[in-house]
Amino acid sequence: MASQWGVVARLGTTQTLAWASSYYLPALLAAPMAVELGMAEAQVFAAFTLALLISALVGPRAGRAIDELGGRTVLLATNGLFALGLAGLGLAQTAWQVWLAWALIGVAMGSGLYDAAFATLVRLYPVNARSAITGITLVAGFASTVGWPLTAWGIDTVGWRGTCLGWAALHLLLGLPLHLGLPRSPVEAAPSPKPMLDKDGGAMPARRPPGMGMAVAISAVFPITWFTSTAMAAHLPRLLEAQGLSATAALGVAMLVGPAQVAGRLLEFGLLRRVHPLLSARLAAAAHPLGVATLAVAGPAGAWAFAGLHGAGNGILTIAKGTLPLVVFGPAGYGQRQGWLMAPARVAQAVAPVLFGLAMQHWGAGALWLTAGLGVLTLVLLQGMAGRLGDR
Numbered sequence: 001m002a003s004q005w006g007v008v009a010r011l012g013t014t015q016t017l018a019w020a021s022s023y024y025l026p027a028l029l030a031a032p033m034a035v036e037l038g039m040a041e042a043q044v045f046a047a048f049t050l051a052l053l054i055s056a057l058v059g060p061r062a063g064r065a066i067d068e069l070g071g072r073t074v075l076l077a078t079n080g081l082f083a084l085g086l087a088g089l090g091l092a093q094t095a096w097q098v099w100l101a102w103a104l105i106g107v108a109m110g111s112g113l114y115d116a117a118f119a120t121l122v123r124l125y126p127v128n129a130r131s132a133i134t135g136i137t138l139v140a141g142f143a144s145t146v147g148w149p150l151t152a153w154g155i156d157t158v159g160w161r162g163t164c165l166g167w168a169a170l171h172l173l174l175g176l177p178l179h180l181g182l183p184r185s186p187v188e189a190a191p192s193p194k195p196m197l198d199k200d201g202g203a204m205p206a207r208r209p210p211g212m213g214m215a216v217a218i219s220a221v222f223p224i225t226w227f228t229s230t231a232m233a234a235h236l237p238r239l240l241e242a243q244g245l246s247a248t249a250a251l252g253v254a255m256l257v258g259p260a261q262v263a264g265r266l267l268e269f270g271l272l273r274r275v276h277p278l279l280s281a282r283l284a285a286a287a288h289p290l291g292v293a294t295l296a297v298a299g300p301a302g303a304w305a306f307a308g309l310h311g312a313g314n315g316i317l318t319i320a321k322g323t324l325p326l327v328v329f330g331p332a333g334y335g336q337r338q339g340w341l342m343a344p345a346r347v348a349q350a351v352a353p354v355l356f357g358l359a360m361q362h363w364g365a366g367a368l369w370l371t372a373g374l375g376v377l378t379l380v381l382l383q384g385m386a387g388r389l390g391d392r
Contacts, residue, residue, distance in 0.1 A: 008136050011117050012138065012140050014175045014178050015117055018112050019147065022108070023143075025164075026045055026048045026353065050103060051102040054110060056343045056349075058109075058110025058111055059339035059346060063119050063338050063339030067123065071119060074112075075120065081108035081111070082105065085102070090162070114318065123334070129331065138269065141315055141318075154166055215341060218385075225374075229349075243300055245303055253304055260309075264313065278382060281320040282383065283313075283316065291307075292306065321345075325341055
C-alpha cells in the first residue's frame, strides 16, 4: 500500500501537469493561436471560458463519482480526456475545432483539478486529509513556474501546435502511470463523532450543524477569490507590462507567483496548521489588496512584492478551498458537496479572463483596483463567517 506521502507526491505531480497544461495555457498560447487560425484573441479566451463553464457543470458529478468509486478511477479517465483535448487543440484548423477541443479540456478540468484531488484525499484519509491537501498544493504550487516557461520554450521550439501535442503526450506517459499507483480503497476509517463534555465530564448538547447560510457564505467567498486568481493567471504578464515592466521582466515577475504560492502553503503547513482554516483564509484574503497598494505606492519597483503577496495569499486560499468545507461540514459526502459548493467559483473562473480583459482595455493598469476591492469584500465575508462559527 502506498504511503500517504507517496500518494501526495503522485497527486502533486499530476496536479502540476494538469494545471500547467490547461489553466495556464491561454496566457501564452492565445496570441500565436489566434494569429495562425485567423481568430480574434478574445475568441480564444472565450473558448477557455467555455471550458471553465463546462468544468463547473461537471464538478458535482465528478465529486459524487469519487465518493462512490474513488479518485483513482476518475483521475485515470481525466488523463485520457486531457490528452484528447490537447491533441485536438494542437491539430485544430478552424475556430469550431478550437471550441470543441477546449470543451473536452473543460470536462477534464471539472474532474481532474484540485477539487477532484482533494476529494480523492478525503476519501482515502478522512482523518488526516488536511495535511495531505496542503502537501499536494505545495508541489502543484509550481504549476505556473514550470508551465509558463515550458510552454514558452515549446512555442519557440516546436510552435504552439507541437506544444499542445507535447502536453497531451505527458498526460499519457507521466500522468496515467502516476494515477495507476493510487490506492483503490480508503486507507483510514472515517472518524466517529465524539460527544462534547462539560467541565464536570457530563455530556453537552451537540452543537447545531452548519446550515444553509454557511454553505451560501462559502459559495460566495470562493467565486470572488477565484475570479482574482484566474484573472491574474490569464493576464498577469500583460498586466505587469502595463505597469511599465519590459516583457522579459514581466514574465520573470509573473513566474514568482508559483514559488510565492508554495511559500504561503509552507506557512500554512507550519505556523498555521493548528489554527482554524478560517483564520488562515482571512490572512490570505488581505494579501492581494496589500500587494496592489504596494504596487500603487512603489510603481514598477513594487512588482516583486505584489507578485509575492498575491501568490502567497492565493496559495493559502487554495488550501482553504479544500479544508474549510471539510472542517465545517465533515468528510461524509465531501466530493459531491465540494462540487456543488465550488460550482459558483468555477463560473467566476470562466468569466474572469474576459471580464478582466475588458477592465484592462478600459482602465489599463488601474484594473487592479477591481481585484483589490474584491479582496476587501472577501475579507468582510470571512469575518462574518467567523462570527457564525464563534469568532474562530
